[in-house]
Amino acid sequence: MVTTRMRLRKRELQLYDSEYSITNQQYVVIDTELTGLDETKDSIISIGAVKMDGRRIELGKAFHKLIKPQCNMKSESILIHGITPAEVEKKPLIEGVIREFLNFCGMDIIIGHFVSIDMSFINKEVRRILGSVMRNPVLDTSLIYGYLKKKYAQRDIFISYPGDVELYELAKRFGIPVNGAHDALIDAFITAQLFQRFIPLLIGAGIRRIGDLLSFGSPFSTEARYRLSGEIVNF
Amino acid sequence: MYNVIEEVIDYLRKVPPFQFLDEETLKTITKDVSMEFYPKGTTIVYQGGPLGEHIRVIKKGGAKVSLGFSEADEVIIDYRGDGDLIGYLALFDSGASRANVVAVEDTICYLLKLDIIAELIKTNPAVREFFHKSFLSKFLDKAYKEIHRKSLPYSVGGNIFFTTPIEELATKKVITASPDISIQEAANIMSQRKISALILSNSNNTPVGIVTDRDLRDKVVAKGRSLSDPIKDIMSPPIIRADAKEYGFEALLKMIKHNVHHLLVIKDGSLKGILTNHDLMLFQGTSPVALVKDIENQQSIEGLVPLSKRVDNIVGLLLKEGVRSGDIGRVISEINDRLIRKILEIAEQKFGDSPVSYCWIVFGSEGRKEQTFKTDQDNAIIYEDPVSDADNETIKEYFAEFTVFVREALLRCGFPPCPADYMASNPRWCQPLKAWKRNFSNWILVPTSEAILNSIIFLDFRPVYGDFNLSELLRDYVIYLLREQKVFLGHVANMAIKNMPPLGFLKTFVVEKSGEHKDQLDLKTKGIAPIVDIARLFALEKRIRETSTLERIEALRDKHQIIKEHGDELEHAFEFIMLLRIQNQFEQIKERRQPNNFINPDRLSNLERRTIKEAFQVVSNVQDLIIERYKAMIW
Numbered sequence: 088m089v090t091t092r093m094r095l096r097k098r099e100l101q102l103y104d105s106e107y108s109i110t111n112q113q114y115v116v117i118d119t120e121l122t123g124l125d126e127t128k129d130s131i132i133s134i135g136a137v138k139m140d141g142r143r144i145e146l147g148k149a150f151h152k153l154i155k156p157q158c159n160m161k162s163e164s165i166l167i168h169g170i171t172p173a174e175v176e177k178k179p180l181i182e183g184v185i186r187e188f189l190n191f192c193g194m195d196i197i198i199g200h201f202v203s204i205d206m207s208f209i210n211k212e213v214r215r216i217l218g219s220v221m222r223n224p225v226l227d228t229s230l231i232y233g234y235l236k237k238k239y240a241q242r243d244i245f246i247s248y249p250g251d252v253e254l255y256e257l258a259k260r261f262g263i264p265v266n267g268a269h270d271a272l273i274d275a276f277i278t279a280q281l282f283q284r285f286i287p288l289l290i291g292a293g294i295r296r297i298g299d300l301l302s303f304g305s306p307f308s309t310e311a312r313y314r315l316s317g318e319i320v321n322f
Numbered sequence: 323m324y325n326v327i328e329e330v331i332d333y334l335r336k337v338p339p340f341q342f343l344d345e346e347t348l349k350t351i352t353k354d355v356s357m358e359f360y361p362k363g364t365t366i367v368y369q370g371g372p373l374g375e376h377i378r379v380i381k382k383g384g385a386k387v388s389l390g391f392s393e394a395d396e397v398i399i400d401y402r403g404d405g406d407l408i409g410y411l412a413l414f415d416s417g418a419s420r421a422n423v424v425a426v427e428d429t430i431c432y433l434l435k436l437d438i439i440a441e442l443i444k445t446n447p448a449v450r451e452f453f454h455k456s457f458l459s460k461f462l463d464k465a466y467k468e469i470h471r472k473s474l475p476y477s478v479g480g481n482i483f484f485t486t487p488i489e490e491l492a493t494k495k496v497i498t499a500s501p502d503i504s505i506q507e508a509a510n511i512m513s514q515r516k517i518s519a520l521i522l523s524n525s526n527n528t529p530v531g532i533v534t535d536r537d538l539r540d541k542v543v544a545k546g547r548s549l550s551d552p553i554k555d556i557m558s559p560p561i562i563r564a565d566a567k568e569y570g571f572e573a574l575l576k577m578i579k580h581n582v583h584h585l586l587v588i589k590d591g592s593l594k595g596i597l598t599n600h601d602l603m604l605f606q607g608t609s610p611v612a613l614v615k616d617i618e619n620q621q622s623i624e625g626l627v628p629l630s631k632r633v634d635n636i637v638g639l640l641l642k643e644g645v646r647s648g649d650i651g652r653v654i655s656e657i658n659d660r661l662i663r664k665i666l667e668i669a670e671q672k673f674g675d676s677p678v679s680y681c682w683i684v685f686g687s688e689g690r691k692e693q694t695f696k697t698d699q700d701n702a703i704i705y706e707d708p709v710s711d712a713d714n715e716t717i718k719e720y721f722a723e724f725t726v727f728v729r730e731a732l733l734r735c736g737f738p739p740c741p742a743d744y745m746a747s748n749p750r751w752c753q754p755l756k757a758w759k760r761n762f763s764n765w766i767l768v769p770t771s772e773a774i775l776n777s778i779i780f781l782d783f784r785p786v787y788g789d790f791n792l793s794e795l796l797r798d799y800v801i802y803l804l805r806e807q808k809v810f811l812g813h814v815a816n817m818a819i820k821n822m823p824p825l826g827f828l829k830t831f832v833v834e835k836s837g838e839h840k841d842q843l844d845l846k847t848k849g850i851a852p853i854v855d856i857a858r859l860f861a862l863e864k865r866i867r868e869t870s871t872l873e874r875i876e877a878l879r880d881k882h883q884i885i886k887e888h889g890d891e892l893e894h895a896f897e898f899i900m901l902l903r904i905q906n907q908f909e910q911i912k913e914r915r916q917p918n919n920f921i922n923p924d925r926l927s928n929l930e931r932r933t934i935k936e937a938f939q940v941v942s943n944v945q946d947l948i949i950e951r952y953k954a955m956i957w
């Protein structure tokens with residue numbers, strides 16, 4: 088008989104096992120909204136994230152926080168995000184939000200679209216606040232798309248054109264609704280749906296193990312890609 | 323701030339049974355909602371596999387539910403689309419899944435926790451009702467609309483209907499009044515001017531509303547509203563307009579689409595006239611009222627023959643008008659009754675008055691007022707008990723010639739003779755009241771198989787002409803006979819469960835395995851007959867006098883427990899299958915084929931298939947209840 092404890096134990100082992108199936112992973116799909124792209128001057132103004140249990144998007148497990156920015160907001164990003172400085176003024180400071188966010192992510196594999204930008208801003212804060220960085224494995228849907236495009240070159244849905252790798256372009260191609268205003272949570276949700284569409288295509292292309300997916304889907308170097316077995320991530 | 327769950331809640335708000343829930347409950351059930359994507363061809367649930375912990379609501383896409391472990395032995399039992407549920411059986415039946423569910427297109431589902439839904443069923447009556455009852459009524463309205471849309475291309479009136487602008491059809495004399503006058507004043511104008519609709523216009527002469535006879539009945543008399551209230555309180559805005567240049571069929575489409583019986587005809591921006599559906603019917607020469615008048619004016623069989631051909635067109639028109647099948651049956655029965663009465667009057671003139679008072683009765687589908695297109699003659703005569711045997715001989719001689727004349731006249735009017743000779747021209751079915759009483763007591767008290775068959779056929783008798791009192795006396799006697807007739811009812815119950823509707827059909831629902839109608843569905847024996855038999859059984863159990871299936875169901879509502887619970891469903895199922903049959907027969911007639919009861923499933927839309935499946939499910943459920951009640955007598 089398999090006890091709950093045994094199942095949990097198995098689950099724990101799976102997390103670190105690059106041999107394990109991509110449909111049996113816990114993912115957290117994230118997006119951030121920034122005041123700009125200059126890491127030295129700009130800062131995070133909101134973080135959105137939604138969990139995925141394998142191919143299942145857990146809408147009930149969503150994270151969305153607006154953050155009081157550390158620098159003045161630029162007018163063009165106000166236009167994009169529709170967040171006015173007055174709105175942001177009342178929001179919590181980054182320190183508390185980062186802690187909540189790390190708790191929310193736990194040890195799940197992080198997914199994002201062009202996620203290295205998000206991760207560099209997040210890790211800048213994590214380092215500043217906690218003296219460490221997030222070591223979760225990271226997957227970038229834009230890289231996964233690039234891989235699938237090569238594998239499925241004959242399919243219409245993968246025809247190249249300028250800007251085809253933008254999140255909303257991809258969403259439209261894969262029949263994911265993108266109407267309405269966008270914020271960090273909606274974009275994370277769109278990214279999650281995109282990844283959900285990618286899973287069967289990946290399996291069809293022979294990518295079944297998370298290790299194989301990370302080998303081309305991660306924006307970071309090989310060393311950072313895998314966690315060593317038994318490593319304890321302590322934030 | 324946006325929350326991804328709001329999108330789910332917005333969606334569920336449109337989907338039964340979740341649409342019955344308040345905001346708070348919707349939030350509770352979606353607390354742990356998740357979402358899955360299945361590319362076309364993915365198996366969502368395996369037959370024999372675990373049912374899982376979720377109910378899936380299809381957000382977008384489609385799935386087929388099938389049985390079998392390989393493609394070769396696959397039997398598709400259902401299709402599910404947007405807003406449909408997958409896996410709700412798990413609510414009532416733990417264990418393995420009974421079917422495969424496979425995505426037939428890219429499909430997105432919301433997953434709701436099973437235990438939360440189970441809790442909801444306990445606490446929310448509307449949700450409980452939804453899961454326990456069939457989904458029939460949900461589809462019914464949609465399916466009806468679809469059928470009526472389908473029958474539109476058949477223009478009964480021929481080309482004229484497509485080439486005559488409505489300004490030529492509309493009533494040109496339009497009476498208008500101010501919306502500020504009282505209800506009584508408006509009614510006065512309508513009655514003085516003999517109009518059925520009054521237009522209310524404001525000071526610029528712009529129409530702002532319409533009041534019809536029906537409004538006065540439904541909104542004033544029935545509601546007990548004060549006659550001094552302003553007419554604008556009951557008028558119906560906005561009025562649907564049609565341009566004077568539009569053609570008849572466009573106007574009819576508008577009427578059907580907006581469910582109105584009047585259109586304002588506008589020319590160059592001003593009110594030119596008013597068009598009613600009655601105008602359209604008259605235009606096509608197929609008004610039932612006009613036909614009945616024509617029948618009344620005939621003096622010979624020759625004159626009736628061409629009129630009888632117009633009845634089929636009326637069915638077509640009623641179909642277009644969106645009339646329910648039960649009402650189509652009633653209208654057609656009324657017209658056929660008039661035709662029979664006229665034939666009998668002509669026969670009486672020819673052979674002289676009958677030596678005895680008699681009653682012409684019809685039975686079978688005619689007796690139940692469920693006739694649409696012409697069917698076999700099923701008729702008989704009950705005459706007053708003669709004083710002596712000599713009298714009886716005279717009477718028999720009179721009716722011998724008389725009934726043959728009527729049979730032939732009916733034949734010329736399109737009613738073929740009954741192959742089993744259930745006609746008044748057969749001396750066995752032209753009898754004095756006492757012989758009829760003897761017949762029924764033999765059938766009911768000694769139920770042999772022939773007796774059961776006869777009683778089933780004759781029990782739906784209904785008087786059409788002559789001394790109705792004779793028919794009523796016979797009905798009294800039958801009702802008297804039915805006290806404590808458990809054995810007889812057991813036989814009738816067996817009849818009612820004999821025809822099991824085909825439940826595992828859909829997509830390629832092969833029903834007739836061989837013969838001329840291979841691969842076709844027999845609507846009459848598989849769908850209509852079981853409901854007719856069920857209603858008759860219950861009518862006999864409760865000893866009510868009604869003979870038509872819908873009237874029986876109505877009369878049994880307060881009397882019969884099964885009807886109390888399932889009456890609406892049975893009624894809907896019956897109306898729907900009848901409508902499909904009428905529709906099908908109408909198409910066959912249009913194609914100059916002999917109408918029959920077989921329907922080609924390929925010609926059904928998805929929605930029709932689903933609805934008819936629901937209808938069959940209802941019949942099957944009620945049959946199960948009958949088996950339960952009569953189990954000691956079922957063989």
